[in-house]
Amino acid sequence: MLPEILTDIPGPKSLSLASRLARVESRNVTFANSDWPIFWERAAGTNVWDIDGNRFLDFTSAFAVSGLGHSNPAVVEALKSQADLLLHGMGDVHPAEVKVALCEKLSAITFERWGAGAGKAILCNAGFEAVEAALKTAHLHTRGKPRIITFAGGYHGLGYGTLIAGGMAKFRAPFREQLGELAIELPFPSCEEEMVALESALTLALKKNDVSAILVEPILGRGGKVVPPAGFLPLLRRAADKSGAVLVLDEIYTGFNRTGRLFACEHTLVVPDIICLGKALASGFPLSACVGRAEVMDAWPVSDGEALHTTTSLGNPLGCRMALASIEQHCDPSVAHKVIATSERFRSALEAIDSQRRGKVRGIGLMLGLEIIDPTIGAPNGDLAASIILNSLKNGIILLADGPAGHVLALAPPFAISDEEIAFLCQQLGEYL
Ligand SMILES: Cc1ncc(COP(=O)(O)O)c(C=O)c1O
Structure with missing residues (x-):
């Protein structure tokens, strides 16, 4: 399901939890500032709900764990x-x-x-x-x-x-x-x-x-x-x-x-x-x-x-x-088939994003990466990737970055990700790029 944003991101409950956590958790574990993180309350399929009641679309499978969908029944x-x-x-x-x-x-x-x-x-x-x-x-x-x-x-x-x-x-x-x-x-x-x-x-x-x-x-x-x-x-x-x-x-x-x-x-x-x-x-x-x-x-x-x-x-x-x-x-072969078919459509949608700051689409299956580059020198642009991740969160999309320069948007969603959800992501990326 597409995201449904109810409050500012992060909402008041997430902000309050972040400050409580900062007092009792070692530094260098949870990154926190006024824009980050949201605190997860529950998840199902491709969606995550935070403690403030916002529904997000997860393109990370929470570190590639939930390929079969969050809270797989x-x-x-x-x-x-x-x-x-x-x-x-x-x-x-x-x-x-x-x-x-x-x-x-x-x-x-x-x-x-x-x-x-x-x-x-x-x-x-x-x-x-x-x-x-x-x-x-x-x-x-x-x-x-x-x-x-x-x-x-x-x-x-x-x-x-x-x-x-x-x-x-x-x-x-x-x-x-x-x-x-x-x-x-x-x-x-x-x-x-x-x-x-x-x-x-x-x-x-x-x-x-x-x-x-x-x-x-x-x-x-x-x-x-x-x-x-x-x-x-x-x-x-x-x-x-x-x-x-x-x-x-x-x-x-x-x-x-x-x-x-x-x-x-x-x-x-x-x-x-x-x-x-x-x-x-x-x-x-x-x-x-x-x-x-x-x-x-x-x-x-x-x-x-x-x-x-x-x-x-x-x-x-x-x-x-x-x-x-x-x-x-x-072990049901239909799972792998679905990953391959979805991957092809996902890749095409990413490649159709018309921007000079979009670099190559990397990866295979539902382990894709979108390079973000600085078109003037063709170099990796980790800062832009970071700001895309932040803007995406505010619009209900959970993303991470990979690569030595942090410039590769990591796209590893649950396998049930729909064409509509992929289109939503790509439309957002098109706007940021
Ligand atoms: C390829 C690979 N090996 C090992 C690990 C480490 O796993 P863990 O974080 O569960 O220790 C990771 C984590 O991202 C990984 O991607």
């Missing part, structure tokens, strides 16, 4: 029925049955579906933990090789392990003294011409035979919705095979039909050694998973009673049940 039902039974178990000591069911399902939809035998999972909470579990696995599997190949513009989360591997300097800089220099960062290719240089850099990086993992997003998400050339993942697969490094695909953003395939690696024939999943996995519960080929995951020693990697909430039954309800829907 089957997921809510799964949560409610599980809540009556068991809220929390003892994940790595006395687990719940639903953890078994989810690990089986994760194996079935990844490595078994790809014809690569069984997959084994480590369930985690936040996305970064799944990536850190993958990096630990790679270290064990390669018998202690220390280094990691990563890519510029990559984002894997903000834990210390993932910061070592993150390709966005801004997040690493304040903590540099406490981070090991273990990453070899290579450029993420955005076109065919960049592949030759990349191949040489990759060969050089692997020369010392000290790399445990090649960690990569199949498509840069927060890095600006950059789709690499078709040969990129196959090149990484060959390099991993040759060197013995573990190929870790971070599909925390791209997974679960966001790109029009269940997983983005399925646009190629590449099967990773490990796939990291999160965000849309449980459609609204902090659950993530590191799923790898059994042979790779079996680098972990058999537990002697004290797990080497676990958390208090590992395999939380609510999250597992919600994930199973989400996955069941994602």
